[in-house]
Amino acid sequence: MRIAILGTGRMASGLGKGWLKAGHFVAFGSRRPETKNDFHAVVGTESRVFGIEGAITAGEVVVLTVPYAETVQLAKQHAELLRGKIVIDITNPFASQPADGRAGAELTAEAIGEGASVIAAFKANFSNTLLEPIDHTGQPRDVFFAGGDEAAKQVASGLITDLGFNPVDCGSLHAATMLDLSVPMLIEMDTRLNKGRRTSSFRFSHE
Ligand SMILES: NC(=O)c1ccc[n+]([C@@H]2O[C@H](COP(=O)([O-])OP(=O)(O)OC[C@H]3O[C@@H](n4cnc5c(N)ncnc54)[C@H](OP(=O)(O)O)[C@@H]3O)[C@@H](O)[C@H]2O)c1
Structure with missing residues (x-):
């Protein structure tokens, strides 16, 4: 697939590396693409860094990896380009x-x-385990996802699988409230039970 990743930080790099390895085309979108000359060394020579609009245009799927506080404004600003794409x-x-x-x-x-x-x-997937989808027990880590569009969910589920993770469908887009709210708890549990190794090792059934 053609995937646009908006942002060039920790999550963007990890997801991008994984999807490039799986054979997808990845276009990163940066506020300052001209400053990202060494990004290829971080992510891989096949990576492409564009401005935000260029990346959105290049992608069928657009992944938002910017700070939460910037997201609504970014979505509003590029709403026309984002309509019809899986975000x-x-x-x-x-x-x-x-x-x-x-x-x-x-x-x-x-x-x-x-x-x-x-x-x-x-x-609830930490940046430092994005390239370690298999945990210490040999099982794939879960990636929780939620949304209202079944066809888009199939695509997202496939992209999660392509990274080597186990996709877990959590329901409608409104159910994502529970995902948002669970993250502080999961981070606290990770600190307490996984000794703060940021392992994203929270698994449901794998049968
Ligand atoms: N870190 C984690 O383990 C983790 C796990 C799950 C979810 N998340 C979520 O994923 C998102 C990205 O997290 P991250 O850890 O990858 O963040 P990060 O390393 O700080 O990267 C964020 C990227 O967003 C872009 N950006 C756009 N507007 C920005 C602004 N006003 N200020 C700063 N950066 C801006 C920047 O790319 P350019 O400079 O190229 O524009 C930057 O590289 C966050 O919303 C976070 O809540 C993070």
């Missing part, structure tokens, strides 16, 4: 969780408007 929102609201009970990804969908196809995913 995977991985951003975590933490203390900025919407007060009305909605998920962060629902605000992203609202910002894109009619025709938005937004999937929430990767919220």
Whole structure:
């Protein structure tokens, strides 16, 4: 697939490396692509860094890996380009969780408007295990995802599988509120039970 990843930080690099390895085309979108000359050394020679619009245009799927506080504005600004694409929102609201009970990804969908196809995913997957989808027991780590568009969910699930993870369908886009809210708890559990190794080792059934 043609995947656009907006952002060039930790999550963007890990996801991009994994999808490039799986044979996908990956276009990174940066606010300052001209400063990213050494990005190829980090992510791989096949990576391409564009401006935000260039990356969105190049992708069938657009993955939002920018800070949560920037996401709605970014989605609004590029709403026209984002309509008709599958948008995977991985951003975590933490203390900025919407007060009305909605998920962060629902605000992203609202910002894109009619025709938005937004999937929430990767919220509880830490950047340092994105390239270690198999945990110490030999099982794939889970990636929770949620969304309202079944066809888009199939695509997202396939992309999660392509990284070597186990996709876990958590329901509608509104169910992503529970994903948002679970992240601080999962980080606390990871610190306490996994000795803070940021392992993303939270598994449901693999049968
Ligand atoms: N780190 C994790 O383990 C983890 C796990 C799950 C979800 N998340 C979520 O994933 C998103 C990215 O996390 P990350 O750890 O990859 O962050 P990061 O390393 O700080 O990267 C964020 C990227 O967003 C872009 N960006 C756009 N607007 C920005 C702004 N105003 N200020 C700073 N950067 C801006 C930057 O790329 P350019 O400079 O090229 O524009 C930057 O490289 C966050 O929303 C976070 O909640 C993170």
